[in-house]
Amino acid sequence: MKKDADQPVIMPHAYDGIQEYDQSLPNWWLCTLFASIAFAFGYWAYWFHSGVGSDDRVALDAELAALEARQLAAVKDLDEATLWKMSRNPSTVAEGQAVYASLCFSCHGPTMAGIKGVGFRLNDDLWVHGNTGMAVFRNINEGVVFDGKPTGMASQKALGTGRIAAVTAYLLSFQKEGQMKAIERTKEPSQLTP
Amino acid sequence: MTSNRGPIRESVTTIGRDGERRFLHPAIVVGAWWRARRLVAWLLIAFFALLPWVDVGGFPAVFLDVEHRRFHLLGATLGLGDVWLLFFVITGWCFLIYATTALLGRIWCGWTCPQTVYLEHVFRVVDRLFEGDHVSRAKLDAAAWSRPAKFLRRGGRALAYLILCWVVAHIFLAYFISIPGLYPMITAAPQAHPAAFVAMAVATGLLFFNFWWFREQLCLILCPYGRLQSALIDDDSVIVGYDEKRGEPRGKAAPGITAGDCVDCRRCVQVCPTGIDIRQGLQMECVACTSCVDACDDVMTKLKRPTGLVRYASLRELAGGRTRFLRPRTILYSALLTVGLIVATVSLLRVQPAGFKLSRPPQTELYVVSADSVANVFRAKIQNKDDVPRRFFVEAEASPTKLSVLNQSAGLVIAPQAEVTLPLTLLVDRRDYRGEFNFTLRLRSDDGKVSVLQKAHFIGPAPSTLAR
Numbered sequence: 001m002k003k004d005a006d007q008p009v010i011m012p013h014a015y016d017g018i019q020e021y022d023q024s025l026p027n028w029w030l031c032t033l034f035a036s037i038a039f040a041f042g043y044w045a046y047w048f049h050s051g052v053g054s055d056d057r058v059a060l061d062a063e064l065a066a067l068e069a070r071q072l073a074a075v076k077d078l079d080e081a082t083l084w085k086m087s088r089n090p091s092t093v094a095e096g097q098a099v100y101a102s103l104c105f106s107c108h109g110p111t112m113a114g115i116k117g118v119g120f121r122l123n124d125d126l127w128v129h130g131n132t133g134m135a136v137f138r139n140i141n142e143g144v145v146f147d148g149k150p151t152g153m154a155s156q157k158a159l160g161t162g163r164i165a166a167v168t169a170y171l172l173s174f175q176k177e178g179q180m181k182a183i184e185r186t187k188e189p190s191q192l193t194p
Numbered sequence: 195m196t197s198n199r200g201p202i203r204e205s206v207t208t209i210g211r212d213g214e215r216r217f218l219h220p221a222i223v224v225g226a227w228w229r230a231r232r233l234v235a236w237l238l239i240a241f242f243a244l245l246p247w248v249d250v251g252g253f254p255a256v257f258l259d260v261e262h263r264r265f266h267l268l269g270a271t272l273g274l275g276d277v278w279l280l281f282f283v284i285t286g287w288c289f290l291i292y293a294t295t296a297l298l299g300r301i302w303c304g305w306t307c308p309q310t311v312y313l314e315h316v317f318r319v320v321d322r323l324f325e326g327d328h329v330s331r332a333k334l335d336a337a338a339w340s341r342p343a344k345f346l347r348r349g350g351r352a353l354a355y356l357i358l359c360w361v362v363a364h365i366f367l368a369y370f371i372s373i374p375g376l377y378p379m380i381t382a383a384p385q386a387h388p389a390a391f392v393a394m395a396v397a398t399g400l401l402f403f404n405f406w407w408f409r410e411q412l413c414l415i416l417c418p419y420g421r422l423q424s425a426l427i428d429d430d431s432v433i434v435g436y437d438e439k440r441g442e443p444r445g446k447a448a449p450g451i452t453a454g455d456c457v458d459c460r461r462c463v464q465v466c467p468t469g470i471d472i473r474q475g476l477q478m479e480c481v482a483c484t485s486c487v488d489a490c491d492d493v494m495t496k497l498k499r500p501t502g503l504v505r506y507a508s509l510r511e512l513a514g515g516r517t518r519f520l521r522p523r524t525i526l527y528s529a530l531l532t533v534g535l536i537v538a539t540v541s542l543l544r545v546q547p548a549g550f551k552l553s554r555p556p557q558t559e560l561y562v563v564s565a566d567s568v569a570n571v572f573r574a575k576i577q578n579k580d581d582v583p584r585r586f587f588v589e590a591e592a593s594p595t596k597l598s599v600l601n602q603s604a605g606l607v608i609a610p611q612a613e614v615t616l617p618l619t620l621l622v623d624r625r626d627y628r629g630e631f632n633f634t635l636r637l638r639s640d641d642g643k644v645s646v647l648q649k650a651h652f653i654g655p656a657p658s659t660l661a662r
């Protein structure tokens with residue numbers, strides 16, 4: 001074959017009779033290889049050695065901790081007097097009523113009369129799991145554990161402190177301060193009636 | 195390194211011996227195919243630019259709202275939960291391309307691919323405008339930068355490219371932000387919407403790099419479809435091919451020398467945007483743009499010889515046979531395409547304007563037994579995907595035991611595009627209770643437009659423990 005500047009060079013080896021051209025990769029293609037190697041060093045330095053980029057888990061933990069701190073601060077500011085004051089504020093009560101109508105009604109009934117075997121009556125003055133505003137708030141916020149077992153009343157933390165306080169205020173708006181009466185909860189499911 | 199002999203099959207013309215890039219300056223030839231392609235290109239560009247302005251049912255016809263994770267397609271609104279439909283869209287697209295490739299070769303590349311459409315019909319027009327025809331472009335390439343003519347022409351061209359890329363990037367962005375969302379961003383300062391601004395700047399930069407420098411390298415090296423050609427095309431696929439039987443031997447006929455119709459004018463090589471010589475047969479680089487067809491037809495007409503020395507033809511036809519369109523692969527691809535189309539259409543039509551998911555609330559008792567009933571509490575996630583508020587009801591649909599859903603008679607109004615989590619209490623009368631069972635709940639709307647079923651399992655104690 002005639003030697004030509006444009007004819008590609010054939011490698012000297014042959015495997016199973018197959019020969020190979022000695023062609024160059026495009027330079028831009030090689031650049032992507034070198035660039036990714038350079039990037040890897042930068043990435044490694046940034047995330048593991050610079051102290052600037054933090055671990056995903058660390059970032060998540062920090063964010064969760066901040067969220068919890070905010071919630072705790074909000075809960076800490078709440079006290080019995082504030083809850084009762086909220087329960088006499090029409091706009092807070094209206095907000096609480098909306099939460100009740102979207103969530104609580106399904107177990108405690110649309111008129112708060114309770115549902116037999118599912119949810120306690122909430123429109124009388126008898127309270128099983130604590131007879132204070134703060135107790136009601138805690139029950140909604142953390143859920144109710146009875147006899148060491150979780151009950152149908154699960155934690156509603158996802159609502160956020162504000163809306164839990166509002167729905168507590170809504171419940172308290174039917175009560176008079178200092179006149180909530182405590183009663184015993186019995187173990188028998190059949191007596192778990194409103 | 196450049197040779198006078200032109201392209202060879204063994205090497206890529208645009209990549210030099212040492213891997214350096216060689217820039218092509220293809221000539222433009224105006225012919226019947228070119229006119230048809232330019233018309234198609236303009237229609238496609240107009241379609242792309244105008245589609246975001248078209249409203250269907252209160253939303254742009256195509257609006258991929260990434261920010262809110264909602265996808266508006268021709269009046270239908272899809273949520274993230276409907277992403278599985280993408281499977282049928284992608285496979286349908288693939289089989290459509292497979293079928294057309296098996297039948298007509300790289301018709302997609304030459305006529306409709308955005309890379310070809312914008313490169314050939316927008317950016318090469320700009321090239322010609324600022325730097326003249328292929329001869330003066332090559333001259334300008336070789337000229338020194340110290341010459342003001344080069345600086346002005348190339349600078350002007352770069353500026354025009356930048357503006358065009360900037361416009362295309364904005365149109366592209368409109369598909370994700372919508373025109374009403376995009377306009378205030380354009381008029382506001384960049385720092386007001388940093389993410390959108392960066393997306394626009396990056397898109398502009400990538401487009402500029404692609405059309406200014408990268409060009410045919412995308413088709414030759416990056417495009418996966420381009421690399422699949424050898425598997426998709428067979429001897430009966432219609433490709434752009436050179437009629438060797440008619441053309442060879444090349445050159446001028448003279449007494450004692452017989453010659454074919456090819457006069458070896460090299461016009462086909464001059465116009466090729468990927469730098470190949472079509473007379474060397476079907477090659478990986480060919481995007482079937484038909485420039486060489488127009489070029490050769492032009493020459494043949496001038497020589498008063500029949501056109502079609504380079505033409506759309508299958509390898510079998512060029513070898514003297516007849517193209518078979520009905521072949522196992524075309525039948526198979528078309529059958530799979532049809533199946534995909536049917537499934538995609540049916541499932542798209544069955545997409546509900548609401549979502550309904552059931553789960554059990556965490557940290558609660560699985561069931562509650564009272565004097566009269568057994569209760570299970572579920573957490574229902576109801577999503578109104580539509581653009582109007584709707585009243586939803588949850589009902590027990592198929593259940594072996596009489597099952598009542600508490601407090602659902604009034605229904606629940608959910609605002610457009612809103613999602614509500616709602617506890618559902620399901621009661622079974624103790625007298626009816628015969629152990630755990632599976633049941634189905636139906637979410638329906640008062641206007642009858644929604645009907646979603648969800649299966650669930652009712653948990654309870656062994657019936658014997660309930661005996662009185």
